[in-house]
Every structure is written in C-alpha cells, then in structure tokens.
Amino acid sequence: MTDVYRARIPLGLVRVALLLIAAGCASVPPTTTNATRSSPSPTTPVTLPPGATATPSPTPSPVPTATALTTITQETDFGTVTLDIPGPLIPSAVEVSVAFRPQEEAPRDLRDAGVHQPFHDLQPLDLTFDEPIGVTLAIPTNKLTRPDGTIAIAYLALRRPDGSWDWLADADARIGPDLTVITGSTTHLGSLFAWSDRTDLVVIPPRLGPQAVGVPFRPLIGIASREQREHPVAFGTDPQFLNATPAVIEIGPPLTTFTYREWRCLAAGDFAVTFAGTLANFGTDNPFFGVTLDLPPTGGSLSYDMRGLCVLPAPTAPPTLAPTAAPSVPSSAPPNSSPSSSP
Secondary structure, eight states: OEEOOOTTSOTTOOOOEEOOOOTTOOBOOOEEEEEOOOOOOOOOOOOOOTTOOOOOOOOOOOOOOOOOEEEEEEEBSSOEEEEEEEGGGSOTTOOOEEEEEOGGGOOHHHHHTTOOOOEEEEESTTOEEEEEEEEEEEEEGGGTBOTTSOEEEEEEEEEOTTSOEEEOEEEEEEEOSSEEEEEEEEEEOEEEEEEEEEEEEEEESSSOOOEEBTOOBOOEEEEEESSOOSSOOEESSOOEEEESOTTTEEEEEESSSTTOEEEEEOSSEEEEEEEEEEEEEETTTOHIIIIISOOOOEEEEEEEEEEEEEEOOOOOOOOOOOOOOOOOOOOOOOTTOOOOOOO
16 A cells, blocks of 8 residues: 655645555456346136126235346456446446546546546446445455555545546445455446545454453554544544354453453354444545545444454363472481490
C-alpha cells in the first residue's frame, strides 16, 4: 500500500492514502446473471360426478411477481466488482458493464494531486437509475494491510463524467482474514474508487493463534489515525463483539477501554467472533477529500471477522523426586571392648 497525497496542496495538510496498487492487472470477461422467480404450474381441471355441485373456492390473493435481478461481475487481479441491478431499471438496448482501468489512466484531477490508483469504470458512465443499485468490491485483505500489520479502512466512491464525486450510500466494509468486502448503493454509474482517509483497524495480534483452554488472553482491537487530527474517525456507538461460538469461547466485560476485554477458551475447538460497529467522521480533516474531490465527511459500518482455535493445555508431567540418601548411623564400639584406661 502506498500513501498518495503529495505536496500539490497547501503545506501541512494531511496526505491521503492510496489504498490499492495493482499494476498490470489482467481482467476476464464480465459475467451476467439474471435471477427471476418461476411461474406456478397450471392446475388440472377436476371432473365432477353426475349430480354433484361444485363449491366455489375463494379466489387466492395474487402472488407478487419477483423483480428480475441482473448481477454483473468483473474479476481482475485488483479485485472483483459486482453490480446488483433490478432488471427493469436497465433501459432497453443498454448494456451495463465493468471495465478495469490501470493507475496510468487515473483522472487528471487525481494525477495532478499525485494520486495514481487502479479503478473500475461502471459503464455507461452517465447512466442513472430511478432506484438504488448495489455495488460490491471484494479484494484480498493483504492489499489493505500495511507493513506494521494495521489494516486500512476503505469505503467506495464514484466519479461522474463531469468530475463530481459521491460517496456510495449504505457504506459497509467487512474485513476478513483473507478477503475484504466493501459495499454500497448508488443511483448512478461512473468510475469506482476505494478510498481510505488514513484511519486503520488495529488488531494485536493480527491473527489469533491457538489459545489454551482456561488461560485468559487479551487481544487489542481498535481504530487509529496515522496522524494527529482534530476530528478523528470514531465509533458512532459502542461496537459489539458478536460471538458465534459461545460454547467454545467467552468474552468478558470492558477493561480499560470498551474494546479491551479478557477472552477465555471454554472448550477445545474453532471459534468465530465478529467485531462490528459504525464509524463517523470518515474523511474529516482530510484536504484530499474536502478540497481536491469536494467530498463531504461520511461514515459507514465496519466489521472484522476473527477466527481462532482453542486447544487443551499440554499435559503436565508429574514432578520427578530426587533419590533421598539413607540417614547415617553412628558407629558403636566392637563387642567385648572395654574403655581405655590411663596408664
């Protein structure tokens, strides 16, 4: 990962992070999937015997017709982009597609600011919709991991053909051990970027190794800016620890901070815990967003999936006792001896 905001803006302003560098990424043709609900099978007429009277059945309520969902996926070495679009929103004779663009093709306003980042064009760039559509970018977590082990937090933004920018609504970043999935919604297409404001997820240790049953441990989880800021990114509400395996591991109450807690394995086995919260002030105090891109501060959901293993403690060998020497017995005079006498 490379920090990208250079001295093209006034001195002393905070630089922005270039999240994702993947030069020479090869792309594959996008795939399109149409999902619809099947129609009910016609019923067979029933023939009544002579003289029988048919009792009319109540008219059933009409079953709502499912809206066809068109899913468009483009996979590259940089990441995988998926668009989920209700079929009726796509005009006839219009083909929606995703095209990968290398960092050399970054828009002029970014290159003038010293930013060179790969991105994706959601085409046609000027297409708008009457309802929001879903946009997903899935990338390997190691592309967001800095050398110190912290993980950059990123949300999605779109650049319109006229150069204006929008954060995607319903922003969410789900960070897993291997894959990070960033999602949002929009009512228009454009050039898709993933931006970090140099706020990172701090997890110590970065991977939870085997933990002994009954032995407490205290992982450190939180967020931190890479610079001193007047309005740092913060949790809007207290984050939660969602424990999917309470029979294997327990998480105690807060200690010095809300996220600093004591964990303890209860039984041997795999455990899964998700750390989840909502962030505010994302992009505040960052001139690249506020000045260069004219993007307002935003926020979004953040979750981090933690996996680990609880193991039984190694058996302790009983202590080995050192051999004890037999007690010494004082020697006695030989039989029939008499005490010595003076001459």
